[in-house]
Amino acid sequence: MARMTMIEAIRDAMDVVMSVNENVVVFGEDVGYFGGVFRCTQSLQEKHGKHRCFDAPINESGIVGTAIGMAVNGLRPCVEIQFADYMYPAYDQISQEASRIRYRSNGEFTVPMTVRMPTGGGIFGGQTHSQSPEALFTHICGIKTVVPSNPYDAKGLLIAAIEDDDPVIFLEPKRLYNGPFDGHHDRPIIPWSKHPLGETPDGHYTVPLGKAVIRRVGQDVTVLAYGTMVHVAEAATEETGVDAEIIDLRTLAPLDLDTIEESVRKTGRCVVVHEATRTSGYGAELSAIVQENCFYALEAPVTRVTGWDTPYPHAQEWAYFPGPARVGAALKRVMEAS
């Protein structure tokens, strides 16, 4: 066991899998010699050779397009898109190619590829370094979408993703890289070394894809969250005193329907939280699932707390970010409904 930041946990996951499986290769912009702008691939080239960890041209569709070809030829590429905001040129290759190659070839060709990308805001990145495009991936059938909220899960989920035989989009909340963040941006930063989930086992282990986890058991309201918002929801729960059951979804697609439905049937209330913009966001899907499957258990409307439907602003970052005050207000609101 070791105390790790999320960056170290992600790096360790790739290192562990590269050590046991020579078919795993890692590449992306600034990923090789330098080790990535967030240092997630630091020392991997030195350790595993430059034919297995290397710099790519600034060409996201090329990075994913070549990774698909490599996966079809028996490798397990794990590529980095420097920021999720830069994935759009690769969206054709992800949504039209990687996602469907198994289906359209009736399983003759498959794409065991992982595409990592830092997501979300909270670092004053402005509109091109802060986006949360998860709904653009969950809408696509044939790919899996994963968002870890802590170092322990990040390592276990990333190993599971690389070893998975289907394409996986791995969204890394960049505000969580160096410590848990509960939305109180004006308070001192807490490092992962002070958090129990910064405790990360050595060597190989997996956290299964498609399985949510209950972070806090509660009786009054179910909070569905992922990534940074898990920590924000925990803070809001503590500050309001509402006995919320907080579910960390971890994998958005395929979704752990049973854990969600069981919880909402128990609590009768549901708040959905994400940092991405609201309209047609992933919260709309979560809300619809809860409404369709748990309607007769509900005692209040399903409520969403999300980023506003604006581009991610720079100066107004904290007015945009759905922090603990907004989540807390939603918790109180659903508790008042009868």
Place this chain on the structure above:
Amino acid sequence: MSDYQPLKLYVPEPEVRPGDEPDFSGVDIPKAGSVRRPEIDASPEEFRDLAYSIIRVLDRKANAVGPWADMLSDEEAIIGLTDMLRVRAYDARMLMAQRQGKTSFYMQCLGEEAIACAFRKALSPGDMNFPTYRQQGLLTSTDYPIIDMMNQVYSNESDPLKGRQLPIMYSSKEYGFFSVSGNLATQFVQAVGWAMASAIKGDTKIAAGWIGDGSTAESDFHSSMVFASTYRAPVVLNIVNNQWAISTFQGIAKGDSATFAARGHGFGMPSLRVDGNDYLAVYAVAKWAIERARRNLGPTLIEYVTYRSGPHSTSDDPSAYRPKEESDAWPLGDPIERLKNHLIARDAWSEDRHVQTKARLESEILQAQKEAEKHGTLHSGGAPSTRDMFEGVYKEMPEHLRRQRQEAGV
């Protein structure tokens, strides 16, 4: 006071439109045998001019001439001719089947048969093609069962792809034929990745990417060239320039200047231009580029100059945008006629044998069609199950799909 005139946008136009006389006087065609043949390890700098010429072997008298000739035995050339006749017969049958309502869609490779048929023969087992929808010749010139291609076109109960794909979007790993996407150019960069993987693994297999003249305008083409040249990937990048992208002439994809092959120069890539209607030339150039890739000398860009004699697909009517006589006026002729005349000139073939072979192939295709139709056509007979629709989206079916399958009542 400005002395500038208002700017004007230039929009390229083809030389002629329906009703006009076909005019290919702008297509500069060098004499057969006149283009030199570089060593495979020559520096691309030494033969940049080859991107502006056309490598040709068969001359107007059907003789094979020049440094790219004499690569195939009589027997191999006869197999080549047979392969082209087979794919043409197959196309004719399937086109008719579509007209009869037995399937929704079809695409012929009429006039372009030499390219895929000859290229296939230059590959080795284990190499991988990333084809477009017009390289069916890569399959029909192997022993891949024609009946399985028909089953796919019919989306019937024996369709190897279980009815999930549009007709002609075949897939066969065993035969080195990557699943055809239908989205243009996406496969070109995947071919580069496949080839990079071969190099990463220390394998000796190479990849071939395929793209049309029109879709070289896609950014995936540029991506492919960047990655292929940067990492010296063992890949042959093939541009089939058949002059037309549905109704859009090739000048829209590249403007009036240069050639498609010359696009390789900015990447320092060996770039060749070849007569796509000359089976012997296509084979010789393919062999050269494939050998180069397999010797770890990196990628080659090849432009095959040809003409799309048929419509883009069964949904297209070319008489709306090009003269009907244009196909006959195409100066590089018909690939089957040219190889046939060459084999006759070489005393390896005769008109009689040609007629007999053509009849035999047509009868084989007809026989296969009858067999395939026993398994159904798109709208009648055996069909893939609705249950199959839910399979294979993921390796293991997730809960939400299980529920939807139940909802669908299958």
